[in-house]
Amino acid sequence: MLAAAALGVLGAPAAAQTSDAAIRAALSDPAHNVAPGCVAGTFAHGQPTGLVAQGYADLAEQRPLDGDSLFYAASISKQFTALAAATLVARGELSLGDDVRQYLPELPAYEAPVTVAMLMHHTSGIRDSLGLLRMAGVSDVGTASKDEALGLLFRQQQTQFTPGTQYKYSNGGYLLLAEIVERVSGEAFADYAQHAIFDPLGMERSFFLNDNSPAKGTFAHGYGPEGDGFVLRDSFPRFSGSGGLMLSMNDLARYEYDIEQGHRVWTPEVTQIMLAPGRYTDGSLIDDGGGLAYAGGLHLGEKGGQQVIVHTGSAEAFKHAYLRLPGQHSAFAVLCNRGDWKATDRLKAVMAASDVRYPGMPLSSPEGRFYSSELNTYFRLTPVDDGIAVEVTSPFIAAPVVQHYEADDDGGFHHETMSIATTDNPDHLRLKRGTTAELTLTRVDQGAGQ
Known part of the structure; x- marks a missing residue:
């Protein structure tokens, strides 16, 4: 017979409760009080360990989503x-x-x-x-x-x-x-x-x-x-x-x-x-x-x-x-x-x-200041929640620009058509734009360059 936890409405045991608030935040829409949304479920060994329902199944009737929503x-x-x-x-x-x-x-x-x-x-x-x-x-x-x-x-x-x-x-x-x-x-x-x-x-x-x-x-x-x-x-x-x-x-x-x-x-x-x-x-x-x-x-x-x-x-x-x-x-x-x-x-x-890494996502985010001699350009990398913020400084632009590179499940970080990937050498990164070019970024001292 199917275990009781799976037969009843999904519920989260005490050990999983700590993640519920973070999951709910990920499914919330702060711009709207009444909005569609998602139901999230987590499972271990075939047993449900958590459910978070956020949003509405029917906006006109304000019928909320739940574990039984089809x-x-x-x-x-x-x-x-x-x-x-x-x-x-x-x-x-x-x-x-x-x-x-x-x-x-x-x-x-x-x-x-x-x-x-x-x-x-x-x-x-x-x-x-x-x-x-x-x-x-x-x-x-x-x-x-x-x-x-x-x-x-x-x-x-x-x-x-x-x-x-x-x-x-x-x-x-x-x-x-x-x-x-x-x-x-x-x-x-x-x-x-x-x-x-x-x-x-x-x-x-x-x-x-x-x-x-x-x-x-x-x-x-x-x-x-x-x-x-x-x-x-x-x-x-x-x-x-x-x-x-x-x-x-x-x-x-x-x-x-x-x-x-x-x-x-x-x-x-x-x-x-x-x-x-x-x-x-x-x-x-x-x-x-x-x-x-x-x-x-x-x-x-x-x-x-x-x-x-x-x-x-x-x-x-x-x-x-x-x-x-x-x-x-x-x-x-x-x-x-x-x-x-x-x-x-x-x-x-x-x-x-839930403290589980999505498969293929980078194990860590690169951080620090890097330089490309081929572009004569500096890149300052700062980890953020879902990737890295990259401040680009070069003689071709009047002021530094900041680009957001999102972590992806190929192990790299992506911004529009560009990507940054780590290499076996922690002082070198690979910068790529589509099929146009693939260049090496080299770590430099914090005080180097402009």
Whole structure:
């Protein structure tokens, strides 16, 4: 049976209470008394260690966010779509190596077969269904049906590249994956996910949309900034596969418990399918362009010496991030209903408040005065909360300017198109601007130069 802490509303034990104020500050909007916001959850060994809800699910009714608030999960949905497919694979009813035309004969015969694994790992070359809808003049994809989106995919006479040879993230691939689950199981995808995933895990509120809108008053509305306030933006797709999941943080706790301890759905066989990184047809590992591979609806690999499993979700007015550190048996998530916030930034702040370093973030911030002889320019570096302040002094400007470089998960610091990275020598830094130039900064005495 699921542990009581995960069955009830998420709560923070005494040891986690000290971080709540810092997490709440990271999720607050001091400019507005009534604003959308986020729900943050922290987990250890599959057990919830904290929840902070800040902001409102409905601004007009001033209904606050809480652990049971349902969010449109956007691409966080993909791991649940992959999980539904993985349960069929584990039972022998579907194979990752199957040609998808075995189940979707409406698709043209492409230059190379598209397999189920290629859909799951974004190596199929199938075009993006949401992009196709927008190209066809649909400005609000929330008005389109699943059949309309599928119809556009079935009309595509070519893939974007030879299937299996490249990685390109595709909502269309996951829409097709959900359709395969539907045809193999013999029931609507939303219904199959309900009894194969949500019911066994006790995810009582969560569900997949099936060309319908969630009932009024049951979910967190999405909002975007407008003037001095916010405007309602519930313009998310009503069909499932690439998105479509309505998810609460309390239900995510039940999901997290099953990954770590329950194994009712995340059985060893299913876990192997979900966490095996995809490969190209030549056998090489997928590179998602950010230093990670891609498995069952999840980016995974190593960042800064830590194993990481991560995925974000983004719709017009919903921004989410979910990260697991399997080596530490810990996980962190933020679900946000405002489109002007970057979920990864909120997640980093939540983790920092929990005294956990976001994978790949710099271990320390460089500090001091450095000089570039090639630029005849001095750089004074001062650590700040989320990066470094860099005061630039050169003969080309009338007065010093200060630039803010934000710490990032590639181990460096970034300002617009420029970056500063540490080297093996603490007295040398690397300054880079796009592909224009890469220069060395050398530490100088505090009194040197101007």
